Amino acid sequence: MKKVLRSVLVPLISIGLVGLIWQLVVVGFHVQSYVAPKPLDAVNAVFSNWGILWPLVLGTIRETVYGFLVGAVLGVVLGVVMAKIEIIRRLLYPLLVLSQAVPIIALASPLVLILGFSVAPKIVIVAWIVFFPVTVNVVDGLTHVDQDLLNLARVYGASSWRTFTQIELPAVSTPLFSGLKIGATYAVGGAIIAELVGSTGSSLAYYQEHASSNLQTAAVYGTTLVMTVIGIGWFLLVAGLEILLTPWQRRTTARRRRVASPSGSH
Amino acid sequence: MKKVLRSVLVPLISIGLVGLIWQLVVVGFHVQSYVAPKPLDAVNAVFSNWGILWPLVLGTIRETVYGFLVGAVLGVVLGVVMAKIEIIRRLLYPLLVLSQAVPIIALASPLVLILGFSVAPKIVIVAWIVFFPVTVNVVDGLTHVDQDLLNLARVYGASSWRTFTQIELPAVSTPLFSGLKIGATYAVGGAIIAELVGSTGSSLAYYQEHASSNLQTAAVYGTTLVMTVIGIGWFLLVAGLEILLTPWQRRTTARRRRVASPSGSH
Amino acid sequence: MLVGKLGVVCAALLEIESIGKTFGATTVLAPTSLRVEEGSFVSIVGPSGCGKSTLFNIVAGLLSPDAGGEVTVSGTSILGRSGHVGYMLQKDLLVPWRTVEDNITMVARLTRRVTEEDRREAREIATRYGLGEFLSHYPKALSGGMRQRVAFMRTLVAHQPLLLLDEPFGALDAQTRLEMQSWLLDVWRETGRTVLFVTHDVDESIFLSDRIVVMSPRPGRVVADLTNPLARPRTLDILTDPRFIEMKSTILHLLHSRENS
Amino acid sequence: MLVGKLGVVCAALLEIESIGKTFGATTVLAPTSLRVEEGSFVSIVGPSGCGKSTLFNIVAGLLSPDAGGEVTVSGTSILGRSGHVGYMLQKDLLVPWRTVEDNITMVARLTRRVTEEDRREAREIATRYGLGEFLSHYPKALSGGMRQRVAFMRTLVAHQPLLLLDEPFGALDAQTRLEMQSWLLDVWRETGRTVLFVTHDVDESIFLSDRIVVMSPRPGRVVADLTNPLARPRTLDILTDPRFIEMKSTILHLLHSRENS
Amino acid sequence: SSSGASLKSITFAYDFPGPDFELTPVVVAQKEGFFAKAGLNVSVKFPPNTSTTTQLLTTGAAQVGFITTTDMGVSVNAGAPVVSIGNYSMSNNWALFAKPGVQLDAKHIHADLLGKTIFSYGDTWTEAMLPFVLRHAGLKTSQVKILTAPTGNDLTDLLAGKVDVSTSTTNYETPGFVGAKVKGKETQLLGTAVGAPNIPVWVYATTKSYAGKNPATLRAFMSAISQATAWAVAHPTEAATLFDKTYPQSGYTNAYNLLGWQLTIPFLKNAQHQYFVQTNAQWSTLATALKGIGLISKVPAPSTYYTNQYLPKG
Ligand SMILES: Nc1ncnc2c1ncn2[C@@H]1O[C@H](COP(=O)(O)OP(=O)(O)OP(=O)(O)O)[C@@H](O)[C@H]1O
Ligand SMILES: Nc1ncnc2c1ncn2[C@@H]1O[C@H](COP(=O)(O)OP(=O)(O)OP(=O)(O)O)[C@@H](O)[C@H]1O
Ligand SMILES: [Mg+2]
Numbered sequence A, B: 001m002k003k004v005l006r007s008v009l010v011p012l013i014s015i016g017l018v019g020l021i022w023q024l025v026v027v028g029f030h031v032q033s034y035v036a037p038k039p040l041d042a043v044n045a046v047f048s049n050w051g052i053l054w055p056l057v058l059g060t061i062r063e064t065v066y067g068f069l070v071g072a073v074l075g076v077v078l079g080v081v082m083a084k085i086e087i088i089r090r091l092l093y094p095l096l097v098l099s100q101a102v103p104i105i106a107l108a109s110p111l112v113l114i115l116g117f118s119v120a121p122k123i124v125i126v127a128w129i130v131f132f133p134v135t136v137n138v139v140d141g142l143t144h145v146d147q148d149l150l151n152l153a154r155v156y157g158a159s160s161w162r163t164f165t166q167i168e169l170p171a172v173s174t175p176l177f178s179g180l181k182i183g184a185t186y187a188v189g190g191a192i193i194a195e196l197v198g199s200t201g202s203s204l205a206y207y208q209e210h211a212s213s214n215l216q217t218a219a220v221y222g223t224t225l226v227m228t229v230i231g232i233g234w235f236l237l238v239a240g241l242e243i244l245l246t247p248w249q250r251r252t253t254a255r256r257r258r259v260a261s262p263s264g265s266h
Numbered sequence C, D: 001m002l003v004g005k006l007g008v009v010c011a012a013l014l015e016i017e018s019i020g021k022t023f024g025a026t027t028v029l030a031p032t033s034l035r036v037e038e039g040s041f042v043s044i045v046g047p048s049g050c051g052k053s054t055l056f057n058i059v060a061g062l063l064s065p066d067a068g069g070e071v072t073v074s075g076t077s078i079l080g081r082s083g084h085v086g087y088m089l090q091k092d093l094l095v096p097w098r099t100v101e102d103n104i105t106m107v108a109r110l111t112r113r114v115t116e117e118d119r120r121e122a123r124e125i126a127t128r129y130g131l132g133e134f135l136s137h138y139p140k141a142l143s144g145g146m147r148q149r150v151a152f153m154r155t156l157v158a159h160q161p162l163l164l165l166d167e168p169f170g171a172l173d174a175q176t177r178l179e180m181q182s183w184l185l186d187v188w189r190e191t192g193r194t195v196l197f198v199t200h201d202v203d204e205s206i207f208l209s210d211r212i213v214v215m216s217p218r219p220g221r222v223v224a225d226l227t228n229p230l231a232r233p234r235t236l237d238i239l240t241d242p243r244f245i246e247m248k249s250t251i252l253h254l255l256h257s258r259e260n261s
Numbered sequence E: 001s002s003s004g005a006s007l008k009s010i011t012f013a014y015d016f017p018g019p020d021f022e023l024t025p026v027v028v029a030q031k032e033g034f035f036a037k038a039g040l041n042v043s044v045k046f047p048p049n050t051s052t053t054t055q056l057l058t059t060g061a062a063q064v065g066f067i068t069t070t071d072m073g074v075s076v077n078a079g080a081p082v083v084s085i086g087n088y089s090m091s092n093n094w095a096l097f098a099k100p101g102v103q104l105d106a107k108h109i110h111a112d113l114l115g116k117t118i119f120s121y122g123d124t125w126t127e128a129m130l131p132f133v134l135r136h137a138g139l140k141t142s143q144v145k146i147l148t149a150p151t152g153n154d155l156t157d158l159l160a161g162k163v164d165v166s167t168s169t170t171n172y173e174t175p176g177f178v179g180a181k182v183k184g185k186e187t188q189l190l191g192t193a194v195g196a197p198n199i200p201v202w203v204y205a206t207t208k209s210y211a212g213k214n215p216a217t218l219r220a221f222m223s224a225i226s227q228a229t230a231w232a233v234a235h236p237t238e239a240a241t242l243f244d245k246t247y248p249q250s251g252y253t254n255a256y257n258l259l260g261w262q263l264t265i266p267f268l269k270n271a272q273h274q275y276f277v278q279t280n281a282q283w284s285t286l287a288t289a290l291k292g293i294g295l296i297s298k299v300p301a302p303s304t305y306y307t308n309q310y311l312p313k314g
């Protein structure tokens, strides 16, 4: 309980401190409101325009979720294939690094041209960002699974599939989730860049761009806050999923204790 | 020798395959030249405009180098401070994650407003991208240094500074370089976004934007190639530095063998 | 011929016939033969690198030996086929993501659907050997000795008549090791399995076994096959028994003279 | 009073006086006293968790004991002060980023500038004890026994008269262990250091020591302090010496009766 | 009065990150000595993006700037102390463009736009003009698909068939289309033909505080610009060549620059053949339009936006 309190309280204190510093800078240096808003004005700009913002936020979330799922699945599949087949690993690894050295912004325009203004290019961009840490971590994890554990499975004649689901998959859960958390954090940034290159109707990125060109700095900063909150929320969701799916990392006993001692003793 | 050959040859084959697929798609689907160029046209667009591109490339490299250095130093310092002082670690960790959830593109405009149109906002953005993996890895590395090794230093009365330089710093070299390599790969992407938002006069990003608005797709793709090459080059440089500075990772003996057996035997 | 061979093999559960192993240019294990009678406890001692684990890996079906050898269990060849022995290493190899109960049933989980019967058996054996309280614990909550016990129970419920134990107590401290040795003897007596045991600890090999096989340095081969004259059950007191001391001295000298050859 | 105390202490290099340690509510080490004469080799055996390493950590200055105790080396208090003993653990704790030569001079490197004299000494000692060929190798290129030897050389060139060795051979296989034991005895004889040694292996403690101190389970205290009657130099043959067997039996029963108490 | 030392140095902020043909009058004034004759030494600064020219002015990084009238509207609304000192163009050349082979006609504009995808950079000008066109065509916003792409490219999307109609100004769209060398001809339809108000797109602007302290400098600036504009209109080929010499790395061809400038010329004068002169009507029309789409909160007096007092007399 105390631990939970602390793990919620401390981040809140940190965020509070950032808000305070921001407020002090704006007030202390007499920053004009069309240069940078006060933190509360930025928050206010979000709430007072929530009716307009909400559908845009939903749109961005949708892109992020789809892109994340595609990226995660692709990342895992690619990771497994690369871990299992050495020639593929050798051929694809340089391309993996290459893929991340391509500036996302330079990638977005051609993608839109090819895929149109639908949600597709956004999904591709988000997936492009998400798959990389997932693949790298899965490859790394799978190639470092304890060889003796794998031998144990072989000794008892386990099939490759059971070896995979019973040994290899759980063994890579930690690096896999690390990769997913990294991907989750950066996913929104990718979606925003893709939105800027073209959306039918409005988008969160365009809303911000528009506010920016109209000198509505409170709305600009407010939108940034919203984007950040989506990113953090997505990160926390994945982190929560990890806690749920890997109970052995934090607990000493399984949640549902089975009825023990069928012999009736003690 | 064979190993070196393979580690150069295989990436080249991979890149060649990508070029081939690109060529086949463009030719096979009769893609218009204003939609996507043939790979050789893109390469050609780079060489035939090299006189214009070169100073822009230099500019981007300069921003990347400065930003990388600032980010690396900041990342190491922050990592050390966070590893050593628990309360700072607790307070800053959520902000670290938060900092990466902010879409870079949303960060760039306010930064330009605050820092002006100089090289400063680009440095800040690149450093913002680079410091994170460095800090996270340094904190992780330092908090996992073998406690017995640290005790060994204490037993013999080593100062904190000597313990740091002799034990802790070399012990985190692997995660530190991992962080730096990740940072190096993404640095150019950050510089490009910053250039797009905040360059007076010319820049690589603007050159591309301009080529794009003039339908010079060969130049657009060519510029993307150039950006990617800068990113990969920067990654390889850091990787090379790692090989140079951590010889114990790959070699079994030190490079310069000292004159042994002062007793004159054997 | 087959009948003749079967006739010879019948008395032995495991029969190893001129099994050798060469990695590249180095012969690790010279062609080696060994018989293990049903229900017996046989230990192998030998210098590090003499191919003990290699031999076990061949019997377990993880490695294929050089051509010309044969391994049979109950008269049936198991050369290059897995699923015919229980195998346990110095590392306990428990999976951290499974509870004690689920680790004990791991072999079933790796080959087929786990039945309620499997679970019942796991609970029963764990309770019988003092781990009933820990059935829903994850391995990290257990001590080294408890983990080795779980690993051994997992090996037991695989229901193989032959158990290969490769230095299972090597990582334990001396006191826990003593406890585990007594416990292993209890279980062995109660379940009637056949055990082939590798150890570096000469005291341990004498304390536990019916027969002690001494191997030479690489390339490994059998240099002595000693029958243990000490009666069971054995207690700490056998350490001062002259037959124990003589046996230990013999083994140590066998190991040591080879070492310096 | 000081003179009187000094008078008593002079014969002993290390004097531990009623040193105890309590972590939170559990007393790990009951107040314990122990004298180690200059130039002697004293072993401590005791069940796991009885506080042997805790005692070493206190002597090395890593932990502070409960109030009321005192630790002196050559009559000077070293309570809570580091830099006055050589310390070596089961883990060799070589740094992977330094060559053998640089690992041997690591203590100098951790406290001051490494001189040419330091290097010369490291090269000399490594050459003398058979590692001259490996001076510029990184530790990963060495076997377990070689690594332990380098760790011991590092401890030697720290030039402390008192060496604390906490199960230094616990991780080695039996044969390498035997070699290392002989080697350690050689070095000890040649360099004239005083050694306090922790082990779980009763054979090892008898083979090596002048005195064997037996400790009780937690909270640890000294239950016996036995003088080893066996003459030096000792060979493998002492294993069959009746005095050896008697001593081993005594120690094992001391350890075992405590265990079940 | 042309010795370098005695010239007054000022910085001119353009509206686009790089140089293009709308900068021609300033280039001509620099190169043909009109600025020097007026006692000025003008250097050009390019903003990092199309929405920061106002900030260059208010932060003092530049003294005179070139912005769209809609940017003036929102800047004033946001409290930025900027003021327009002269129109650049006098009429509205914002237009709709259809992909090759598709017709756009003012007579059946309703049918031409119904259900179509219309490209917009999301810029304030397009946002202000599109509602006029849709209202004129009798269409609701929901009856067309508006595609906003702040960093997209209308021409590529149009040619690639990703959109049916794009929006831009005639002087930029046509040279781009010509440069693309695609077969077919695109149709263009001026916004003013389908309901858009005929108001100027770009103005020269400064800050109120700078204007208060430096009236003579501003007068000198507008006078030089006036002579340079007249010269460039009279000598378009020479003007385009001057531009190329000044900015050899602009990335544009001479043909593009010349065509762009030639297409700009017709919109520089109003019906009375005047340059620069601003009116209450243009500003109140604009402010009302901006208020109508919610971009500004209140319609101020037109005089808040502009002054003609620095324009050359006569
Ligand atoms: N896959 C392999 N390729 C090459 N050599 C190998 C391989 N596996 C084992 N060896 C070598 O074979 C030899 C015997 O190894 P093995 O593990 O069987 O010895 P062991 O008797 O079990 O030793 P220990 O007592 O240390 O466990 C060793 O020298 C080892 O290095
Ligand atoms: N920092 C600490 N806090 C709490 N308990 C501790 C701490 N350090 C050691 N202990 C406990 O003190 C007891 C003695 O530990 P110690 O390591 O001294 O035992 P030991 O005799 O060296 O055992 P072993 O033979 O296994 O090495 C153990 O039960 C251990 O869990
Ligand atoms: Mg082995």
Ligand SMILES: [Mg+2]
Pocket: D052, D053, D054, D166
């Ligand atoms: Mg200990």
